[in-house]
Amino acid sequence: MKYKFCPKCGAKLKMRNSFDEGEVPYCEVDNIMYFDLPKPCVVVAVIRDHEILLMKQSYIYKDSKVLVSGYVTVGENVEETVIREVKEETGITISNLKYLGSDVIPPAELLMLTFMAEYVEGELAKSDEVEWVDWSNLEDALDEMKEDEVGKRVVRKVLKEIGYIGDK
Numbered sequence: 212m213k214y215k216f217c218p219k220c221g222a223k224l225k226m227r228n229s230f231d232e233g234e235v236p237y238c239e240v241d242n243i244m245y246f247d248l249p250k251p252c253v254v255v256a257v258i259r260d261h262e263i264l265l266m267k268q269s270y271i272y273k274d275s276k277v278l279v280s281g282y283v284t285v286g287e288n289v290e291e292t293v294i295r296e297v298k299e300e301t302g303i304t305i306s307n308l309k310y311l312g313s314d315v316i317p318p319a320e321l322l323m324l325t326f327m328a329e330y331v332e333g334e335l336a337k338s339d340e341v342e343w344v345d346w347s348n349l350e351d352a353l354d355e356m357k358e359d360e361v362g363k364r365v366v367r368k369v370l371k372e373i374g375y376i377g378d379k
């Protein structure tokens with residue numbers, strides 16, 4: 212997001228040279244530069260044997276299942292975000308996080324940090340934000356995630372990680 216006014220004091224920002232970033236909006240009152248930063252969020256494929264945790268959230272995709280995802284909040288590291296989002300949205304505990312790389316959705320200014328993780332314990336107990344959550348067969352996941360392109364790329368990486376041999 213390109214800032215025009217200071218979020219702290221409301222003053223109109225002026226452009227100022229920041230050396231390595233070029234011209235950046237700047238508040239003279241607060242002496243702060245407002246860099247054009249993406250919003251970091253996590254996407255995680257939780258694995259239990261040959262199953263993967265999928266959810267349905269119509270406000271994201273109407274007719275598609277998705278992986279667990281959420282925004283990184285101020286003060287937590289990315290691994291904490293992954294563990295917290297899975298616990299909040301599905302009620303289960305995970306471990307053995309493995310980073311699978313990043314992806315971007317430019318129009319939404321999202322920087323998506325993707326992970327796989329292993330189920331440890333807990334019964335599925337979805338939050339109110341989630342319409343449906345359950346384990347799906349890993350091999351069927353790509354078909355069930357029709358609209359979730361980022362999620363599908365994550366699942367393909369998971370299949371590669373676990374050495375799945377097939378045509379998906």
Ligand SMILES: [Zn+2]
Pocket residue numbers: 217218219220221222238239240241242
């Ligand atoms: Zn200001």
